Amino acid sequence: MISHNFRRAMLPIATLGVASMVLSGCASGTSGTGGPGDAGEADGVVTIYGTIADTEAELLEESWADWEEANDIDIQYESSKEFEAQISIRAQGGNAPDIAIFPQPGLLADLASRDYIQPAPEGVASNVAEYWSEDWAAYGTTGDTLYGAPLMASVKGFVxxxxxQFAEWGVEVPETWDELLALTQTIADETGTAPWCAGFGSDAATGWPGTDWVEDLVxxxxxxDVYDQWVSHEIPFSDPAIVSAFDSVGEILLNPDYVNAGFGDVKSINSTPFGDPARALGDGSCALHHQASFFDGFIQDPKNGNATVGPDADIWAFVTPSVEAGGNAVTGGGEIVGAFSNDEDTIAVQEFLSSxxxxNARVKLGGVxxxxxxxxxxxxxxxxxxxxxxxxxxPDTTFRFDASDLMPGVVGAGSFWTGMVDWINGKSTEEVLSTIDASWPSE
Incomplete structure (x- = not known):
């Protein structure tokens, strides 16, 4: 089963700029179920709006079905591919849901800063303090106020x-970035073919897998600290630290001796759909592939060869190693749950979702x-x-949310994606980074 956490891979994400334009000039508003400070009126129904769709939506509803019955609350879930734009429009128009599941912390923060989102109730705040790390809590916090609790997650940067094959070649899992490069060269020498396969293709979102590479290396x-400064544009894309990350990624992705196994030359990365390397891994034509935890669903898909995933199975994975051995920093994604209403039923649902x-109920159902x-x-x-x-x-893991999901949408879901495509196609790093910097919204 494939996690919904790769949702961004298949849908062009509406920009936070849209949210800002919709809300700019509007007075701090109230939702249809009561604005901040208004307790609202519990009616036994709680509406939730999000991007999670199809089978994943069915599993989401299954995850709370027993709780609904036990607590006599009807949770009504609605999904939308236009969530990022519509949630802002609905908030402005007084037609917000009771609860929204935000895939982008920046959008939650934008609405919270305009007084559309309720501060997290005491029970939610207690759950977040007890069950979530400070890194995760920060993604639901604006200023000094907690507005939302994390929901699901994904870990990126698996190789x-x-x-x-590793046993056949007599190689081991690398512990540093330099060891990964040495491993790559060893496999190339052993096989006489490119070790890595990569696919940036994703319709209007083509390029996003490349941003994950860069984020890992930054x-x-x-x-x-530098990662956080980059996300907020305190340092630009043209900063030496970001240039260095691009150069490191380029040691693999721009090297025709290292890519694109099973698909073609370097430029074929852009035309290869991001899920297709699963087939190349399964049939052995590709030795190494960089993708998030959700990729096991693609590998085990019958249409890709139905390979098995596990330490002693057909395919396994290790986290992209750090510069120094023992590094424990990872990037990832997830959702934050925020509320537009604060009636008793809504608060009860929020507390349950943060528990x-x-x-455990949702994860047992699979895929997430x-x-x-x-x-x-x-x-x-x-x-x-x-x-x-x-x-x-x-507790020793340093977690950072996907940088492109934290950046303004015109960058994170726009120029950064297209910049990766241009870079693979041969445009210089300097020109690509200059173009991305120029697209950053002015204050």
Missing amino acids: WYSPS LREAGP PEWA ISANNGLDPESASSPILQQAITILQD
């Missing part, structure tokens, strides 16, 4: 490989994980998801 080379009880520290890793449906949970729950 997928075949354990049997965090691993420059550290979390380990809900996290959570960073909730009360989650039992054994609840996960696959070994890679169990490993991802362990990484997220490790």
Whole structure:
């Protein structure tokens, strides 16, 4: 089963700029169920709006079905591919849902800063303090106020490989970035073919897998403080730290001896759909692939060869190593739950969704994980998801949310994506980064 956390891979995300334009000049508003400070009136119905659709939406509703019955509350869920734009329009028009599931912390912060989102109630704040790390809590915080609790999560930066091939070649999982480069060269020498396969193709969102590569290297080379400064544009894309990350990624993705196994030359990366490398991994024509924890669903899909995933199975994965051995920084994604209403029923639903009880209920249904520290890793449906949970729950892990999801949409879901495509097509790093910087919205 494939996690919804790759939703951004298949849908062009409406920009935060849209949200700002919709809301700019508007007075701090109230939702249809009561604005900030208004307790509202519980009626036994709580509406939730989000991007989670199709089978994942069905599993979401299944995850709270028993709780609904026990608490006599009817949770009515609505999904939309236009969530990022519509949630702002609905908030302005007084037609907001009781609760929204935000895939972008920046959009929650934008609405919270304009007094559309209710501060998190005491029970939610207590759950966040007990079951979530400070890094995760920060993504639901604007100023000094907590407005939302994390929901589900994904870990990015896994490198997928075949354990049997590694054994055949006499190589081991690398512990540093330099060891990863050395491993790449060893495989190229052993096989006489390119070791890596990559696919940036994703319709209007083509380019997003490349941003994940760069984000991994910024965090691993420059550290979390520089990463945070980059996300907020305190340092530009043209900063030496970001240039260095691009150069490091380019050692693999721009090297015709290293890519694009099973698909063509370097430029074929842009035309290769992001899910297609699963087939190349499964049939052995590709030795290494960089993609998030959700990719096990693609690997095990019958149309891609139905390979198995596990430490002793057909395909397994290790986290992209840091510059120095023992590094524990990872990037990832997830959602934040915020509310436009604060009646008793809405608060009860918020508290449940921020609890380990809900996290275990949903994860047991398959395909997703959570960073909730009360989650039992054994609840996960696959070994890679169990490993991802362990990484997220490790107190020594430094977690940073996907940078492009935190940046203004015109950049994170616009010029950064297209910049990666231009870079693969041969445009210079300097020109690409200058173009992205020029697209950053002025204050």
